[in-house]
Amino acid sequence: MNIKHRPHMMHRFLTVAFIVSLVPVAAGAEDGLAAWLRYARLDAAAAQRAAQGLPMSVVTFEDSAPVQKARDELVKGIRGMLGRDLATVSALPREGGIIAGTVARLRQAVPGLSLAATVPADGYFLKTATIGGARCLVIAGESDRAVLYGAFAVLRRIALGHALTPLDERQEPAAPVRWVNEWNNIDGSIERGYGGRSIFWDGGRIRDDLSRVNDYGRLLASLGINGISINNVNANPLVLSSAFVPQVARVADVLRPWGVRLALAVDFGSPQSLGKLPTYDPLDPSVIAWWKARADDLYLAIPDFGGFVLKADSEGRVGPSAYGRSHADAANVVARALAPHGGVIFYRGFVYDHHMDWNNPKNDRARAAYDNFHPLDGQFDANAIVQIKHGPIDFQVREPASPLFGALGKTNQAIELQITQEYMGQGRHTVFLVPMWKAALDFDLHVGGAAPSPVKALVSGKTFHRPTGGFVGVSNVGLNPNWYGNHLSQANLYGFGRLAWNPDLTSQQIVDEWTRLTFGNDPLVVQTVTRIQLDSWPTYENYTGPLGLQTLTDIVGNHYGVAVEASERNGWGQWHRADDKAVGMDRSVASGTGFVGQYSAAVSKVYESVESCPDDLLLFMHHVPYTHRLHSGKTVIQYIYDSHYAGADAVERYVGDWNALRGRVDDQRFAEVAEQLTYQAGQAVVWRDAVSRWFHRASGIADARGRVDHYPDRLEAESATLAGYAVTKVTPWETASGDGAVECSAASCTATFQYTGASGPRDIVVQYFDVNTGAARFRLRVGDRVIGEWTGTDRVPTRRLDGSSSSRRTFRDVSLQKGDTIVIEGTPDAAETAALDYIETLPAGRRQR
Ligand code: GCW
Numbered sequence: 036m037n038i039k040h041r042p043h044m045m046h047r048f049l050t051v052a053f054i055v056s057l058v059p060v061a062a063g064a065e066d067g068l069a070a071w072l073r074y075a076r077l078d079a080a081a082a083q084r085a086a087q088g089l090p091m092s093v094v095t096f097e098d099s100a101p102v103q104k105a106r107d108e109l110v111k112g113i114r115g116m117l118g119r120d121l122a123t124v125s126a127l128p129r130e131g132g133i134i135a136g137t138v139a140r141l142r143q144a145v146p147g148l149s150l151a152a153t154v155p156a157d158g159y160f161l162k163t164a165t166i167g168g169a170r171c172l173v174i175a176g177e178s179d180r181a182v183l184y185g186a187f188a189v190l191r192r193i194a195l196g197h198a199l200t201p202l203d204e205r206q207e208p209a210a211p212v213r214w215v216n217e218w219n220n221i222d223g224s225i226e227r228g229y230g231g232r233s234i235f236w237d238g239g240r241i242r243d244d245l246s247r248v249n250d251y252g253r254l255l256a257s258l259g260i261n262g263i264s265i266n267n268v269n270a271n272p273l274v275l276s277s278a279f280v281p282q283v284a285r286v287a288d289v290l291r292p293w294g295v296r297l298a299l300a301v302d303f304g305s306p307q308s309l310g311k312l313p314t315y316d317p318l319d320p321s322v323i324a325w326w327k328a329r330a331d332d333l334y335l336a337i338p339d340f341g342g343f344v345l346k347a348d349s350e351g352r353v354g355p356s357a358y359g360r361s362h363a364d365a366a367n368v369v370a371r372a373l374a375p376h377g378g379v380i381f382y383r384g385f386v387y388d389h390h391m392d393w394n395n396p397k398n399d400r401a402r403a404a405y406d407n408f409h410p411l412d413g414q415f416d417a418n419a420i421v422q423i424k425h426g427p428i429d430f431q432v433r434e435p436a437s438p439l440f441g442a443l444g445k446t447n448q449a450i451e452l453q454i455t456q457e458y459m460g461q462g463r464h465t466v467f468l469v470p471m472w473k474a475a476l477d478f479d480l481h482v483g484g485a486a487p488s489p490v491k492a493l494v495s496g497k498t499f500h501r502p503t504g505g506f507v508g509v510s511n512v513g514l515n516p517n518w519y520g521n522h523l524s525q526a527n528l529y530g531f532g533r534l535a536w537n538p539d540l541t542s543q544q545i546v547d548e549w550t551r552l553t554f555g556n557d558p559l560v561v562q563t564v565t566r567i568q569l570d571s572w573p574t575y576e577n578y579t580g581p582l583g584l585q586t587l588t589d590i591v592g593n594h595y596g597v598a599v600e601a602s603e604r605n606g607w608g609q610w611h612r613a614d615d616k617a618v619g620m621d622r623s624v625a626s627g628t629g630f631v632g633q634y635s636a637a638v639s640k641v642y643e644s645v646e647s648c649p650d651d652l653l654l655f656m657h658h659v660p661y662t663h664r665l666h667s668g669k670t671v672i673q674y675i676y677d678s679h680y681a682g683a684d685a686v687e688r689y690v691g692d693w694n695a696l697r698g699r700v701d702d703q704r705f706a707e708v709a710e711q712l713t714y715q716a717g718q719a720v721v722w723r724d725a726v727s728r729w730f731h732r733a734s735g736i737a738d739a740r741g742r743v744d745h746y747p748d749r750l751e752a753e754s755a756t757l758a759g760y761a762v763t764k765v766t767p768w769e770t771a772s773g774d775g776a777v778e779c780s781a782a783s784c785t786a787t788f789q790y791t792g793a794s795g796p797r798d799i800v801v802q803y804f805d806v807n808t809g810a811a812r813f814r815l816r817v818g819d820r821v822i823g824e825w826t827g828t829d830r831v832p833t834r835r836l837d838g839s840s841s842s843r844r845t846f847r848d849v850s851l852q853k854g855d856t857i858v859i860e861g862t863p864d865a866a867e868t869a870a871l872d873y874i875e876t877l878p879a880g881r882r883q884r
Pocket residue numbers: 218226227267268269346350385429430457
């Protein structure tokens with residue numbers, strides 16, 4: 036055994052080994068910045084369990100930044116969780132140590148160590164071993180960054196209370212590509228970003244302070260994410276200018292120690308718009324040379340540059356069609372510029388015509404990706420990857436897996452999953468997306484012959500033995516301390532990273548890990564948070580667009596609030612085709628658009644017929660009468676009503692369940708999540724009423740349970756005694772109760788309601804509008820008694836009275852007498868008109884109706 040012992044290091048090691056910090060870790064402000072890497076102190080029993088047999092020093096033999104980060108992270112994490120200070124040494128102490136390094140280096144430095152012969156790319160071993168009589172914990176990575184992955188895995192085990200000894204684990208990622216895309220504009224705004232402004236860009240350049248980029252790199256590394264593009268796929272050509280190279284190189288320098296490669300999204304017209312060439316034709320020699328020169332330039336400054344992401348011929352972006360060239364031509368001209376440097380191009384499969392004629396029943400946006408890319412299979416270079424959204428439309432609440440995954444046997448592919456919650460509540464609603472992603476990843480497209488071919492195997496390159504492929508998440512973190520504007524939304528980034536590493540993990544496993552790491556191991560907290568998270572996607576689906584209707588948000592506006600018809604009669608092709616008799620898109624081969632025929636025979640057989648199509652996708656695949664009976668026996672229309680009530684009730688329950696965690700979660704995060712869930716509960720009622728009323732009016736079929744359009748506890752503002760307030764229409768109509776709302780155009784106005792119900796304690800709900808153009812004030816009085824005052828300062832994404840701005844405030848346990856007057860005083864501010872929709876008086880404690 037050839038192990039050097041260094042006596043002076045030993046001394047230090049022994050000293051620290053016996054110092055167990057007695058200073059309790061202060062609870063500290065928990066603003067969410069540390070996400071799942073809080074390293075909060077474990078309770079004494081768990082800490083003792085984890086500490087048992089854990090060596091008290093970290094041994095590293097390499098200077099590379101990721102290995103040093105691994106070492107520092109181990110020191111920090113073990114100090115935080117166990118209150119123990121590890122020594123950092125470069126030779127193995129007699130008592131053993133946590134040995135962290137690359138497999139190649141460890142084989143040299145620790146000959147007594149036996150490691151399996153092969154290590155897959157980015158893979159690592161965790162192994163307890165006795166070396167020279169000393170107990171060691173070995174973290175051996177295939178690459179520098181894999182050492183870091185191994186260190187984070189050890190820390191995760193400790194935080195979760197898993198035993199560390201004995202340990203013999205070999206981990207490898209499912210696919211080489213585990214990337215995030217950030218749709219950040221260079222001015223610092225973020226397309227579809229809901230967590231504040233960019234951590235990368237500000238005012239047309241890279242930020243001076245990149246500390247948040249460093250923090251983000253750490254989060255990404257902890258999940259094994261190894262690449263990032265930092266600008267919007269609707270790319271500004273300027274990012275390729277020489278002037279930007281040194282700036283972008285600074286970001287690469289910050290991320291490199293975390294093993295994350297930097298990439299840029301590029302505009303296909305850049306050779307012309309930026310390079311001043313007469314053309315951007317991908318086959319033109321000057322264009323070929325231009326791409327090559329830009330790539331060479333970037334690689335000089337950033338030798339490990341990852342590559343480019345390209346959105347072409349999509350949503351107004353220029354592309355190869357301008358010259359009659361194919362997407363493969365476009366991808367390859369860029370791919371060939373990157374290839375000598377080892378870079379890749381992600382060519383987005385999100386190509387469709389957004390000026391489609393909606394009158395033609397055969398037109399179908401869902402067909403577009405397959406129709407565009409399937410004929411080109413085999414024509415893309417080896418370092419080109421077609422990046423495909425998980426469903427055929429666009430991040431809707433329920434879509435089938437894109438058929439394109441099954442149609443590219445000779446092309447590299449990656450799945451694009453959206454972490455940022457466009458169409459999914461935008462961080463204002465808690466919606467845990469992992470179960471939705473799992474549904475796509477686990478879906479068997481039956482293209483692999485006898486063997487199963489789930490999407491996860493196709494995108495990882497396993498089914499067709501591709502050289503590369505994998506997972507891309509559109510992340511869009513921002514400067515908000517909690518990254519996404521909602522603490523619970525962090526679980527989506529965590530889940531994306533964990534699935535990109537191992538798509539076989541279950542949603543339950545992922546959310547259990549995330550919750551423990553993020554909020555600790557208190558059983559009630561774990562049980563409550565995991566239940567809310569796991570339930571949240573079906574719940575969101577219930578109160579938005581169930582049965583495959585798609586989300587039903589305002590698709591020509593902010594993609595947030597409800598607007599049932601926004602998808603119709605325009606070229607964007609997100610049609611649900613609801614009319615007075617029937618609803619849904621007929622995508623069958625027999626009578627519809629033929630989309631179903633893009634799947635293998637085994638899959639299309641299921642989707643083709645109304646009888647075998649699963650209920651949750653029925654209206655995505657078929658146009659059926661409202662009276663059609665689902666497999667459950669319920670009619671489509673009654674299901675629409677019931678699911679909306681079930682969804683809104685569920686969020687109301689989340690609020691109560693979360694509130695029971697007071698004192699078990701740190702104060703700041705407790706309060707912020709409570710506020711978010713309360714807001715969501717109010718919005719779920721807006722959605723519930725809007726969608727159910729819209730379908731009631733369209734179908735003319737009453738709710739069998741008598742709820743829709745029957746709100747006995749409600750008093751409409753339009754029917755109140757108004758002083759200064761005037762009645763106004765709201766668009767879309769379904770987003771206001773009754774016939775509209777009232778707005779104040781005077782300095783201040785009042786709406787007075789007569790309470791004619793029984794005397795007793797009541798909850799008073801005020802439904803008002805909170806737009807983003809001012810901060811109107813409101814006061815609620817009962818007679819002369821002031822019950823509450825508030826200001827409409829929420830930054831919801833709308834200037835108008837609509838489903839996004841409709842807001843709800845509840846005042847609990849107000850004592851009311853029959854005949855009382857309830858008064859709302861509204862004071863407008865700037866362009867905000869203190870608009871009111873209705874008030875509602877509910878028996879105290881009863882669910883909102
Ligand atoms: O869903 C749409 C978004 C666009 C986005 C586009 C895309 C970046 O509304 O904001 O553009 O998808 O994925 O390219």
